[in-house]
Amino acid sequence: MTPLALAIGLVRAWTHAYTWRLEPAVRDRRRAEIESELWEFENDPERGDHPAAHMLVRLLSGIPDDLFWRSEHLSHRRTRLGTGVRIAAWTMATVIVFAALWILPLMSTGTLPPLPDRPRVVMKAPAPPPPPPCAPAGYPQFTPCVP
Amino acid sequence: MRRKPGALVPLELAICVCAIELRRQEVGEFHGYEMARRLGDAGDQKLLTAYGTLYRALSRLEQMGMLESRWEDPEIPARENRPGRRLYTLTAAGEAAVRDAARRETEEAAAAGWAPGKRPGRKAAPA
Numbered sequence: 001m002t003p004l005a006l007a008i009g010l011v012r013a014w015t016h017a018y019t020w021r022l023e024p025a026v027r028d029r030r031r032a033e034i035e036s037e038l039w040e041f042e043n044d045p046e047r048g049d050h051p052a053a054h055m056l057v058r059l060l061s062g063i064p065d066d067l068f069w070r071s072e073h074l075s076h077r078r079t080r081l082g083t084g085v086r087i088a089a090w091t092m093a094t095v096i097v098f099a100a101l102w103i104l105p106l107m108s109t110g111t112l113p114p115l116p117d118r119p120r121v122v123m124k125a126p127a128p129p130p131p132p133p134c135a136p137a138g139y140p141q142f143t144p145c146v147p
Numbered sequence: 148m149r150r151k152p153g154a155l156v157p158l159e160l161a162i163c164v165c166a167i168e169l170r171r172q173e174v175g176e177f178h179g180y181e182m183a184r185r186l187g188d189a190g191d192q193k194l195l196t197a198y199g200t201l202y203r204a205l206s207r208l209e210q211m212g213m214l215e216s217r218w219e220d221p222e223i224p225a226r227e228n229r230p231g232r233r234l235y236t237l238t239a240a241g242e243a244a245v246r247d248a249a250r251r252e253t254e255e256a257a258a259a260g261w262a263p264g265k266r267p268g269r270k271a272a273p274a
Contacts, residue, residue, distance in 0.1 A: 062199025
């Protein structure tokens with residue numbers, strides 16, 4: 001998965017999270033607008049360098065407005081699950097913030113450090129078991145055997 | 148953000164100003180990404196406006212009657228194999244709000260002896 005695909009996935013996941021349990025018309029409109037925006041950005045030849053980082057920064061800096069927007073729409077339609085949804089939205093926001101904080105430094109690493117020297121692996125087989133004692137005369141013998 | 152009823156925050160005003168600019172270029176309708184690009188170009192910013200900030204501002208402007216919006220004809224995105232765009236248009240109320248803001252800025256500047264758009268301690272408002 002490329003960083004851009006990952007960033008698109010995060011934006012999509014967050015949009016689904018903060019529009020969850022809103023009026024279907026409001027929810028679908030916001031999701032469709034973000035979907036269109038993602039497509040336009042992905043297909044914009046002038047989108048610039050580091051599109052994934054750009055997308056993540058836009059996502060992160062817009063989270064407070066997303067939550068305010070959600071609360072504006074929820075105030076019209078309070079549900080019994082309002083608190084639960086709010087907690088879920090904040091949890092999701094926190095997860096996305098931490099995921100982005102983890103991903104951004106990974107993407108900003110320009111060159112990887114040199115690989116360490118190839119390890120020397122020495123295979124040591126255990127010593128062979130001592131030969132068995134020789135069987136009495138008339139019995140089949142193991143060779144070699146200890147008389 | 149707390150605001151006076153009917154007053155526009157800087158981003159909303161900037162959206163209306165960009166919409167007027169687009170109309171001058173004979174582009175009557177715009178979609179969210181196009182507006183984000185325009186705002187970025189106007190502010191000389193590399194980063195585009197955040198998704199949440201932009202679409203919340205567009206939504207508020209629409210609620211205030213300064214923008215109108217519609218989905219584009221579904222045949223167009225189907226033909227171009229892309230998601231449909233929500234197209235926004237500036238209304239007469241939006242244009243009036245921009246004129247009012249510009250007038251207020253000029254009056255404040257005249258009263259305080261500043262050049263319009265050069266108010267100290269504040270980013271220049273769009274003309």
